[in-house]
Amino acid sequence: xxxxxxxxxxxxxxxxxxxxxxxxxxxxxxxxxxxxxxxxxxxxxxxxxxxxxxxxxxxxxxxxxxxxxxxxxxxxxxxxxxxxxxxxxxxxxxxxxxxxxxxxxxxxxxxxxxxxxxxxxxxxxxxxxxxxxxxxxxxxxxxxxxxxxxxxxxxxxxxxxxxxxxxxxxxxxxxxxxxxxxxxxxxxxxxxxxxxxxxxxxxxxxxxxxxxxxxxxxxxxxxxxxxxxxxxxxxxxxxxxxxxxxxxxxxxxxxxxxxxxxxxxxxxxxxxxxxxxxxxxxxxxxxxxxxxxxxxxxxxxxxxxxxxxxxxxxxxxxxxxxxx
Numbered sequence: 001x002x003x004x005x006x007x008x009x010x011x012x013x014x015x016x017x018x019x020x021x022x023x024x025x026x027x028x029x030x031x032x033x034x035x036x037x038x039x040x041x042x043x044x045x046x047x048x049x050x051x052x053x054x055x056x057x058x059x060x061x062x063x064x065x066x067x068x069x070x071x072x073x074x075x076x077x078x079x080x081x082x083x084x085x086x087x088x089x090x091x092x093x094x095x096x097x098x099x100x101x102x103x104x105x106x107x108x109x110x111x112x113x114x115x116x117x118x119x120x121x122x123x124x125x126x127x128x129x130x131x132x133x134x135x136x137x138x139x140x141x142x143x144x145x146x147x148x149x150x151x152x153x154x155x156x157x158x159x160x161x162x163x164x165x166x167x168x169x170x171x172x173x174x175x176x177x178x179x180x181x182x183x184x185x186x187x188x189x190x191x192x193x194x195x196x197x198x199x200x201x202x203x204x205x206x207x208x209x210x211x212x213x214x215x216x217x218x219x220x221x222x223x224x225x226x227x228x229x230x231x232x233x234x235x236x237x238x239x240x241x242x243x244x245x246x247x248x249x250x251x252x253x254x255x256x257x258x259x260x261x262x263x264x265x266x267x268x269x270x271x272x273x274x275x276x277x278x279x280x281x282x283x284x285x286x287x288x289x290x291x292x293x294x295x296x297x298x299x300x301x302x303x304x305x306x307x308x309x310x311x312x313x314x315x316x317x318x319x320x321x322x323x324x
Contacts, residue, residue: 012150019062019154023180023188026054026091026104029063033070033089040078041087050089056102058185059177065151066175072144073108073171080169081112096176103157103176115163123161124149191315200322201226203251208238208267209287210259214310218254218287221314227321234259235267242271247278252324255304257288257295264288265302272303283324287312 011017030050041048077087087110096103115123124146152159157175180188205227209215215231222229232238235255239262242250253271257264264286274280286299289310296307305324308317 008147009150012147012154017151017154019065021060021178022063023184024059024061024063024066024177025188026052026057026059029066029070030089030091032067033074036071037074037078044078044081044083044085046078046081046084047086049087050091052090053092054104055093056177056179058180058188059102059104060180060184061155061175061177065155069148069151069173069175070106070108072148073173076144077108077110077112077169077171080114081110085111085168087111094174098176100179101176102179103174106173106175108171108173109168111168114165114167114169115161116165120161120163200318202228203321204228204230204249205252205254205321206230206232206238206241206250207254207287208232208235208259208264209254209256210234211256214256218312221312225314225318235262235264235270237261238267239270242279242282243274247276250282252283252285252321254285254287254308257286257299264304265298268299268303285320285324287317 008017030052034048034050037048074087074089081087087108090107090109092105094103094105149159152173152175155175157173159174160172161169162172163169205222207215207218207222207229209218209231210233215233219229219231230241230250232241238253238255242253255264255268259267262270268284268286271282271284272280283306284304286296286304286307287310288295288299288307299307306320308320
């Protein structure tokens with residue numbers, strides 16, 4: 001987390017961060033945030049609720065970066081709100097002074113430990129943390145909010161934070177968005193309907209994944225879609241399993257990158273050097289949490305056919321499987 005924050009801060013400061021223009025859905029954002037935080041909310045016995053008043057559900061923006069902003073803000077509320085506390089989220093649409101644009105005003109309020117008036121002016125400074133948060137033994141880097149501020153600035157929005165020690169914090173974010181066209185909305189809704197192409201059913205996939213839980217989830221979901229699936233616990237095992245079987249036994253490899261014994265890059269390179277031409281040309285798709293553009297390029301340069309970011313979204317993965 002710390003390394004990713006430092007990298008992202010460096011990208012933003014050097015002007016290398018660009019915003020994607022894709023269809024974002026307000027309801028989907030709220031669902032995702034609820035899914036992400038529900039286990040911790042239950043664990044701490046918090047009250048978590050949201051209200052929504054939006055006319056335009058679908059807008060154009062950078063979906064991943066919008067998620068990142070609110071995962072950071074709500075994540076902070078969660079970290080600094082003691083057991084039995086309350087977190088409320090209000091998302092509403094407000095007019096914006098630009099043709100075909102509206103803005104979302106999102107207010108996140110908590111009953112957490114709060115911050116002093118003296119500290120508030122320093123809240124967006126890198127590596128800055130108030131002594132009360134360090135004394136409360138809550139793990140943090142002091143980089144989440146500077147990144148949030150930088151991303152919101154990049155989007156042409158605003159962020160305001162009000163807080164009082166012992167009473168809680170209120171964060172108000174305003175982000176402008178272009179309204180999605182009917183055509184863009186229909187295209188997005190089509191994508192949202194999970195589509196399982198008939199011609200992938202019965203295909204055999206070798207999943208190279210060292211994490212037990214990730215492997216179990218991936219295998220279960222792929223089996224549900226009618227695929228035959230086997231697992232290798234690392235790159236070395238993946239190469240050996242491919243060598244042992246007949247040339248047409250596996251149809252594709254889904255390859256994690258960071259694995260013990262032999263990583264995904266090394267495994268892909270060895271597969272591409274195999275003497276059996278059919279095995280050497282098997283489609284290999286990288287499955288990795290390293291989701292930067294250069295990670296995708298590296299996967300391709302190491303002989304892989306494609307790259308799918310974790311956490312795995314079946315609406316993304318299934319069309320990639322079908323493509324190869």
